[in-house]
Amino acid sequence: MFSEIFHLDETTTEAELLDLISSLNADPRFHGILVQLPLPPQIEETVIIEALDPIKDVDGLHPFNVGKLLQGVPDFIPATPAGIQQILLRNGYDPAGKHVVVCGRSNIVGKPLATLLLQRRAGSNATVTVTHTRTANLAEITRQADILVAAIGQPRAITADMVKDGVVVIDVGVNRVDDSTRRRGYRLEGDVEFEAVSAKAEAITPVPGGVGPMTIAMLLVNTLTAARLSIHGR
Numbered sequence: 001m002f003s004e005i006f007h008l009d010e011t012t013t014e015a016e017l018l019d020l021i022s023s024l025n026a027d028p029r030f031h032g033i034l035v036q037l038p039l040p041p042q043i044e045e046t047v048i049i050e051a052l053d054p055i056k057d058v059d060g061l062h063p064f065n066v067g068k069l070l071q072g073v074p075d076f077i078p079a080t081p082a083g084i085q086q087i088l089l090r091n092g093y094d095p096a097g098k099h100v101v102v103c104g105r106s107n108i109v110g111k112p113l114a115t116l117l118l119q120r121r122a123g124s125n126a127t128v129t130v131t132h133t134r135t136a137n138l139a140e141i142t143r144q145a146d147i148l149v150a151a152i153g154q155p156r157a158i159t160a161d162m163v164k165d166g167v168v169v170i171d172v173g174v175n176r177v178d179d180s181t182r183r184r185g186y187r188l189e190g191d192v193e194f195e196a197v198s199a200k201a202e203a204i205t206p207v208p209g210g211v212g213p214m215t216i217a218m219l220l221v222n223t224l225t226a227a228r229l230s231i232h233g234r
């Protein structure tokens, strides 16, 4: 598989990034384009995402693809939500009929995951609750979760008192925590207090080695889909 990384300066203007996207949209060597988020403040995220050719939008973030997902007829399922669904299914935890509590409402994880698991479709059919920074009595809600997804962006945000016995926990957090004992100067931590929550959980994903690698695998699935669409159309 051919790929190219375009490392742009953080002072890149919106117009410059739009130019690059136009050229990638028109370039048949690339079936997929992923714009790494977040973007610096001078660049409007929605403007950039709407500039992508929806057929190359392997992140599934263009409004066309968001709409298709909401309708239950996606071409591209956003990679992290798709990876989470696969982790559940391949480990024997079909979300059908379960109460899934998604902590976090981002456009890249929380909202598309809630949408995906809500679908009337094999592998979904969950009852979904989405919590966020303004949620009242968060622990009361997370304790009702059969499946708890932490996509908050804060280390140790989910503690043992917030989960019930037998919960299945998916930790989406990829928080960099300063750690001078590491070669890189930091270590990765999830959003879940892993040790304490593990003691109550039926199953839990680690960070690193959990959702992250599955996200990458699903990005490759979407890239294959994009190549297929480029040849055969929808």
Ligand SMILES: Nc1nc(=O)c2c([nH]1)NC[C@@H]1CN(c3ccc(C(=O)N[C@@H](CCC(=O)O)C(=O)O)cc3)C=[N+]21
Pocket: 034, 035, 036, 037, 038, 059, 079, 080, 108, 174, 188, 207, 208, 209, 210, 211, 212, 213, 214, 215, 216
């Ligand atoms: N448009 C867009 N789409 C994304 O999907 C996206 C993004 N922007 N911006 C940044 C976040 C973050 N993200 C990760 C994916 C995999 C790992 C991963 O595989 N991590 C390894 C560890 C890697 C290490 O140790 O450094 C693991 O969890 O085992 C981490 C982070 C995708 N993101």
